[in-house]
Amino acid sequence: MFPLTEGNKHVAQLxxxxxxxxxxxxxxxxxxxxxxxxxSYEELFNELQKFLKTEKGELILEVPNPPPKKIRLHELEDGIDGTDNQSQNGEGRVSIIEGGSIAFKSSSPNVCxxxxxxxxxxxxxEFIKKVCQKVEASGFEFTNLVFSVSFPPQLSVREHAAWLLVKQEMGKQSLSLGRNDxxxxxEAYKWITHPLFSEELGVPIDGKVLGHQHC
Ligand SMILES: [Zn+2]
Ligand SMILES: [Zn+2]
Incomplete structure (x- = not known):
């Protein structure tokens, strides 16, 4: 069920x-x-942590690149998941990872x-249930529902920044990242929420998300 593969590891870690x-x-x-x-978020978070922690040393061996590439990838890995390389410059990032996992265990997750x-x-x-309670409290009879969401403009800036970061990281591995990749x-929001709405309300859902089309 966990969808990431070794090829996603550097980007996921970053x-x-x-x-x-x-x-x-x-x-x-x-x-x-x-x-x-x-x-569930908790399951995803734990699976992701497990994925990023395993086979750390084997990552280099699995990359079928010529020697100069290997050196670059090796340096990159030291910089990213440097838990076993205390002398390297990865300490700052590691502490962020640790902080994230501790914060998640203690209360709600850090905001993405x-x-x-x-x-x-x-x-x-939980959130969808609250929305559905509002809908039901309106007292209307209905056979379908259009759920419209407006994302704040700020999100497209963040989305684009993340896209550039990932594109850069993939470039280091001689991979490209297109806008549709x-x-x-x-889309992800609809995939997750529409089944939850249908389940709660027992009617089909049509979703509209306004604003935010990055790139
Ligand atoms: Zn997120
Ligand atoms: Zn963009």
Whole structure:
């Protein structure tokens, strides 16, 4: 069920270390099937941490690149997940990772630096239930529902910054990132929330998300 592969590891690690949520990491790794996005946040967070921690030393061996590339990738890895290399310059990032995991255990997760919580608490069952309670409290009879969401303009700036970061990181691995290689925030939001709405209200949902089309 966990959708990321070894090829996604550098990008996932980079985004995770800067405070990006698991679902946004999926988006920027181009995960375009719905199921993984619907897992609970806690499960996603734990699976992601496990994914990023395992086989750390083997990563270099699996990269089929000529020697100069290996050196570059090796330096990159030291910089990113330098838990075993205390002398390297990765300490700052590691402490962010540790801080993130501690914060998650103690209370609610840190707010994602890309989606600002839209793919965290604002797409989870608890929040959708609250929206549905409002709908039901209106007393109307209805056979379908249009759910319109406006994202703040600030989000497109963050989305674009993350896109540039990922593009740069992939460039170091001689990979490219096109504008359509990532999953749009609004798409992921629909994938997660529409089934929850239908389940709660028992009617089909049509979704509109206004604003925010980055790139
Ligand atoms: Zn996010
Ligand atoms: Zn953009």
């Amino acid at each position: 985004l995770f270390s800067t405070g990006t949520c698991p679902r946004c990491i999926f988006r920027f790794c181009g995960v375009d099937f719905h199921a993984p996005y619907k897992l 630096n890309v989606c600002l919580g839209i793919l965290q608490e604002f797409c989870e069952k 990532i999953v749009q925030l609004k």
